[in-house]
Amino acid sequence: MSAASPVAIFWDEFKESRIAVAALAVVLLIFALALAAPFISPQNPYNLAELSLMDARRPPGFVGSKGYTHWLGTDGQGRDLLSAILYGLRISIQMGVIAGGIAFSLGATLGAFAAFIGGRTEALIMRIIDLQLSFPAILLALVLAAVLGQGKWQLITALVAAQYAYFARTAHGAASSERSKDYVDAALSTPLSTARVVFRHILPNCLPPLIVVATVQVANAIALEATLSFLGLGLPVSEPSLGMLIAHGFQYMLSGRYWISIYPGVALIVLIVAINLVGDQVRDQLNPRLRR
Amino acid sequence: MLGFIIQRLLQSVVVMLVISLLVFLGVYAIGNPIDVLISPDATQQIREQTIRAYGLDQPLWKQYWDFLRRLLSGDFGRSFVYNMPVLQLIFSRLPATLELTLVAVIGATLLGVPLGMYAGYKPDSAISKGIMAFSVLGFSVPTFWIGLVLIFTFAVQLGWLPAGNRGETISVFGVEWSFLTLDGWKHLLLPALNLSLFKFAMMVRLARAGARETMLTDTVRFARASGESEWTILRRHVLRLIAIPLVTVFGLELSSTLAFAVVTETIFSWPGIGKLIIDSIQTLDRPVMVAYLMLVAFLFIVINLIVDLSYAALDPRLRIRRTA
Numbered sequence: 001m002s003a004a005s006p007v008a009i010f011w012d013e014f015k016e017s018r019i020a021v022a023a024l025a026v027v028l029l030i031f032a033l034a035l036a037a038p039f040i041s042p043q044n045p046y047n048l049a050e051l052s053l054m055d056a057r058r059p060p061g062f063v064g065s066k067g068y069t070h071w072l073g074t075d076g077q078g079r080d081l082l083s084a085i086l087y088g089l090r091i092s093i094q095m096g097v098i099a100g101g102i103a104f105s106l107g108a109t110l111g112a113f114a115a116f117i118g119g120r121t122e123a124l125i126m127r128i129i130d131l132q133l134s135f136p137a138i139l140l141a142l143v144l145a146a147v148l149g150q151g152k153w154q155l156i157t158a159l160v161a162a163q164y165a166y167f168a169r170t171a172h173g174a175a176s177s178e179r180s181k182d183y184v185d186a187a188l189s190t191p192l193s194t195a196r197v198v199f200r201h202i203l204p205n206c207l208p209p210l211i212v213v214a215t216v217q218v219a220n221a222i223a224l225e226a227t228l229s230f231l232g233l234g235l236p237v238s239e240p241s242l243g244m245l246i247a248h249g250f251q252y253m254l255s256g257r258y259w260i261s262i263y264p265g266v267a268l269i270v271l272i273v274a275i276n277l278v279g280d281q282v283r284d285q286l287n288p289r290l291r292r
Numbered sequence: 293m294l295g296f297i298i299q300r301l302l303q304s305v306v307v308m309l310v311i312s313l314l315v316f317l318g319v320y321a322i323g324n325p326i327d328v329l330i331s332p333d334a335t336q337q338i339r340e341q342t343i344r345a346y347g348l349d350q351p352l353w354k355q356y357w358d359f360l361r362r363l364l365s366g367d368f369g370r371s372f373v374y375n376m377p378v379l380q381l382i383f384s385r386l387p388a389t390l391e392l393t394l395v396a397v398i399g400a401t402l403l404g405v406p407l408g409m410y411a412g413y414k415p416d417s418a419i420s421k422g423i424m425a426f427s428v429l430g431f432s433v434p435t436f437w438i439g440l441v442l443i444f445t446f447a448v449q450l451g452w453l454p455a456g457n458r459g460e461t462i463s464v465f466g467v468e469w470s471f472l473t474l475d476g477w478k479h480l481l482l483p484a485l486n487l488s489l490f491k492f493a494m495m496v497r498l499a500r501a502g503a504r505e506t507m508l509t510d511t512v513r514f515a516r517a518s519g520e521s522e523w524t525i526l527r528r529h530v531l532r533l534i535a536i537p538l539v540t541v542f543g544l545e546l547s548s549t550l551a552f553a554v555v556t557e558t559i560f561s562w563p564g565i566g567k568l569i570i571d572s573i574q575t576l577d578r579p580v581m582v583a584y585l586m587l588v589a590f591l592f593i594v595i596n597l598i599v600d601l602s603y604a605a606l607d608p609r610l611r612i613r614r615t616a
Contacts, residue, residue: 131307134544134592136551143585146573147318223434230436231558231570246437250559253444254455262444265437273432 013285020281026274030267034089041083042068046239060259073259075248081259085267088242091235092268095152096222099159103221104214106160107167112198112206114168115175126172129165137162141224145233155234159221170213174206208286215279219272226268242268300600304593311589312363315582316356363586369579373572378583382565388458389557389564391471393549395484400491401542408499409526409534415504423496430493435552439486439559446482454479456561483560487553491545498541502534509533543599547592 015021033040060073060081073081114125132140144158178184179202187197226243228234235241240248242264249260343349350358362369368378408427411420447455458479462469471480506512507530515525550566557566565584572580 131310134596135589136548138554139551139585139588142554142569142573143318143581146581219432226434227436227555231555232574243436246440250440253440254448258444258448261437261440265434265440269433269437272434273428276428276432 010285014281017281020278023274023277023281026270027278030089030271030274031093033086034093037083037086037090041080041086043080043083045079045084045087059257060263073257073263075245075260081245081263084240084245085242085264088240088245088264089267089271091239091241092222092225092243092271095156095159095225095235095241096218099156099163099221099225100214100218102156103160103163103217104167104210107164107169108171108203108206108210109198110164111168111171111173112175112203115172115179116194116198116202118179125168129168129172132165133169137220138224138227141228142231142233145228150234150236152235155225155228158228159224162224163217163221166213166217167210170209171203171206174209175202178202178205212279212283212286215275215282219275219279222268222275223272297601300597304597307593308589312360312586313356315585315589316359359582368583368586371572371577371580373575373577373580378579381580382568382583382587385563385565385568387469388562389550389553389566391469392480392483392487392556392562392564393546393553395471395480396487397491397542397546397549399484400488400495401538404492404495405499405531405538408496409503409530411496412500412503413507413526413530415500420500424500427493427496430489431497433489435486435490436555436559438489439483439556442482442486443559453482455482458563483556483562486560487549487556490552491549494541494545495538498537499534502537503530506530506533539602540599543595543602547588547595550588550591 014024038044058074075081075084110125111129114122141158141162144161145155148154148157175198184197184201187201225234225241226246229241229243230247232247234243237244245264246261246268249257249262249264252260340349359369366379368382370376371378371381374381407423411423414420443455446453456479458468458476462473462476469476471477503526511529511533512525515529520528553562553564554566554570556562557564558570561567565587568580569584571577572584
């Protein structure tokens with residue numbers, strides 16, 4: 001292979017950081033476990049028929065009435081915590097990825113178009129975005145989740161509203177510097193539509209910084225979703241995400257039954273820390289100031 | 293300088309107006325408070341009386357106009373749930389949040405800045421690496437989970453500290469404060485620690501980055517050449533040079549800590565405005581939600597203004613440019 005692809009070069013550099021590779025492995029492992037949850041978890045925690053109150057609030061290692069061991073114990077409704085965590089991860093990741101993805105497309109499009117159009121429209125859009133960025137995301141999400149009510153899409157709307165501004169800001173910065181380059185003028189001199197120039201020419205060149213923001217924001221979305229669910233403003237109770245598992249465990253914690261809250265929390269933290277570590281490495285690699 | 297202040301003040305007023313409109317629309321356009329206020333089997337007459345009493349029969353723009361007029365005269369309406377003036381309700385809860393936030397942010401700064409400076413001064417020592425690892429944890433771990441772990445460890449297992457409420461308070465000029473009693477401090481410690489971890493991590497990172505850069509500058513080289521001790525250099529030169537970003541972040545964090553206090557107050561049942569907003573969201577107590585949001589937005593804008601002005605005061609380069 002004479003001409004290595006950019007991806008291969010990127011991977012070669014990435015491999016140099018052992019921590020980042022380990023973190024990436026952890027992220028992939030958790031994603032795989034979450035995907036395979038219906039096949040590998042001992043019970044379906046959402047199927048009430050499989051739950052028995054006899055098994056409720058049992059400590060880790062307890063052998064339940066169904067004959068298998070609850071390695072991480074059970075919660076207040078007799079759910080096997082390991083299964084609940086695997087299914088919870090599924091929901092948390094799903095919410096993080098969907099919300100992050102929508103925020104990415106919405107924010108990047110808005111930011112790039114603002115940079116492309118320029119003038120007053122650009123100033124107005126960016127003003128609003130800056131204003132929003134100065135307001136804490138959690139408050140915005142909190143209020144939106146409250147007024148929209150419970151439900152998956154309501155929650156996703158709240159998360160997107162809290163996060164799109166970061167993408168818009170980043171895309172705007174990158175697109176502004178692309179805008180003045182010759183290839184954009186060249187593309188504009190052909191009868192291509194504006195949208196095509198923005199989407200096919202400008203945006204792809206803005207991708208590297210956006211990818212860094214995306215990794216961090218997926219982790220943030222997962223944490224935010226957990227926080228909202230913990231406060232009782234997230235998903236409906238029938239399908240507990242990690243945040244809700246932790247919230248439910250809170251009432252048992254005061255009587256010393258720590259495992260219901262602690263283990264889902266550990267799963268959540270491992271996921272978030274791993275994503276953040278991968279994001280850190282990607283940022284360092286894409287940062288031109290640290291280029292060798 | 294005066295022109296700059298006036299310009300910033302005008303901007304702030306416009307921003308407040310926009311926020312008030314958004315808050316009003318967001319909170320009032322969605323959901324029906326009447327369903328929360330009265331029981332479903334209330335008679336039609338009671339229903340209509342209640343709607344009129346709260347002005348909910350007026351068109352939306354009229355409600356907004358009345359709302360703005362009342363806001364300006366300091367009347368935020370009555371809470372649907374507590375049946376008392378919202379302003380009074382919020383001011384009765386505000387001291388609890390203020391003392392929690394201040395203790396958390398000041399504590400995080402007083403601890404985070406020296407530790408961060410040390411980590412920047414000796415980046416390769418084991419202690420510095422420990423400090424940094426701890427700060428990564430403080431950044432990544434969700435606040436609410438740390439709160440649970442703190443309660444479990446110190447309140448349930450060890451039994452050293454209480455898990456909730458403000459404890460004994462002392463009244464000063466009609467305001468209750470916890471930090472004036474020993475019992476109050478015991479109650480304050482865990483929530484403040486919980487709230488401060490994120491700020492602490494941020495202060496450590498900022499101070500470290502600043503100190504690392506500053507240690508390489510000529511300022512430090514010349515100060516060393518003139519025979520000043522390392523301690524003096526750190527205190528007199530490095531700290532002063534990194535103070536500008538630190539002050540900015542301190543100010544901005546003060547307001548975002550108010551937002552995060554929502555989580556901490558809920559966990560530790562700390563009776564501040566954060567707990568109040570969560571309760572009123574759950575009961576759809578709109579006047580309280582609106583007043584809370586307006587108050588937070590107002591605090592944000594005031595703090596941003598102060599940060600901008602102190603920036604100008606701290607950084608001579610900005611002072612010159614703006615007066616010129």
